[in-house]
Amino acid sequence: VQNDSPELSLAPGRRRRRSVNDERRKTVIDTAADLIYRRGYDATSINDISNAVGIVKGSLYYYIRSKDDLLYEIVLDAHSYTHQNLAICEKLPTTPLGKIRAYINRHIRINTDNLAKSTIVYRDLMYLNEERRAEIVAGRDKVETWVRDQIRAGQDAGEMCPDIDPKMATIAMFSMANAIYQWYHLDGKLTPAEVAQSHTDFLVAGLACDPATHTPGHRSRLAAEPTI
C-alpha cells in the first residue's frame, strides 16, 4: 500500500525530516557566519565550522559543498533582508524623502541587528566566486537605482535640494550606513535604534531643502572659505 501512494505515506516523514534539516542548515549557516565574522574568511576552515556546529565534516557536506557555498548562503540571507526592506518601503504612502528616511533607518537596523552577516557582506564579498558575486552586485545595483530615483523624485517634488547629485548622495548614504560594522559594538553606549535615528536624521537633513529659500549653490556657499 505504501508503494502505491508514496506521497501520502512518505509525505509526513519527509516533511518532518526536511524541517529538521532546515533547522540544522540554519544552524550551520549562522555558526559559519559567526566564525567568519570573528576570524575572517581566509582564517576559517570547513573543519572549524563542523567543530563549532558539533557534527563531523562528512555530515557538513550534506548541507553545503564548499566554503564558497557557505559564503553565498550567508550573503543571500543578508540580502534577503535588504530586498524585503525595499519591497516594504517602495509601497509606503509617503513622499520620496519619507521613503528614503524609512529605507535607510531600516537598512541601518538590518546592519546592527545582523552584525556578523552584514559585516561579511561588506568585508568579504570579494572572496565569493565571480558569477555569484555578479548576482549579488546586480541586486545591490537595483536598490541603489531605487534610492537614486527617490532622490530625483524628491528634487522634482521640491523637498530635496536640486543642487544634489543623486548618485553622489546615494553613495554618501550607503557609505554611512554600511560602515556601521567598522565601529559599532553591541555593548556600546548607543542602542541600535539610537544609531539608526542619528544617522538617518543626518542624512535627511543633508538631503532636505526649502524651495522658498533655495538659491543655486547655497550649500556650497555655507561656511565657505573666503576666496583670496
Add this chain to the structure above:
Amino acid sequence: VQNDSPELSLAPGRRRRRSVNDERRKTVIDTAADLIYRRGYDATSINDISNAVGIVKGSLYYYIRSKDDLLYEIVLDAHSYTHQNLAICEKLPTTPLGKIRAYINRHIRINTDNLAKSTIVYRDLMYLNEERRAEIVAGRDKVETWVRDQIRAGQDAGEMCPDIDPKMATIAMFSMANAIYQWYHLDGKLTPAEVAQSHTDFLVAGLACDPATHTPGHRSRLAAEPTI
C-alpha cells in the same frame, strides 16, 4: 686632515648619498604601496616589491627590514598628510563650520590624490603590528577629537544643530570620506574636486541649523513616518 674634521670632509658626501638614498627609499615605498593596493597586503611579497623596484632583495633590506616596516612607512606617509591638514585647518580664521568644511574637503582630496596609500590605511591597517597600529590609531583619535570639538563649538555658536550627537556626526563624516577608496576611480565621470565638493556640501548641510527656526527634534520630524 680628513680624519681631524670628519664633519667637514664627510658631510658633503654623506649628504649626497643620503639624498640619493632618500629618493630610492621613496621609490621603494611608493612602488610597494602601488603593488599592495592592487594585489592586497597578503598577496604581495618582498620579492614582488624588489622585482618591481628593479633591485635585488638584498638591496631592498638596506631600506626596510620587513614587510611590516614597509606597511608602517606607507601608513606614516598617508598620516603625515592628515596631520598637515589638521595643522592648517585649526589655524584658519573662520567659524567651526568653516573649519569642518575646509578640513573634510582637503581630507577627501588627500584620499582621492593618494588612492593607493589611503586605501591601504583603511583596508590593511589590521596587518600592522600591534604597537605601531596603536600609535596610528592614537593619531587618528587626535583628529577625531578635534572634529568633535569643532562640532560642539559650532553648536555653541548657533551654526550647527544642537540636536546632533558630535560623536555620531564625526563617525558619519569619516564614514563618507573614508569609503572613497571602495568606489572612486580616477577615470570616473567626476573629478576629485567635484567628489570632494559634493560630499563636503552634503556634510555641511547635514550639520548646519538656523537658530531662528530650530525646535528640538525638528530633524527627526522631517518626513517622519506617521505613528499609527
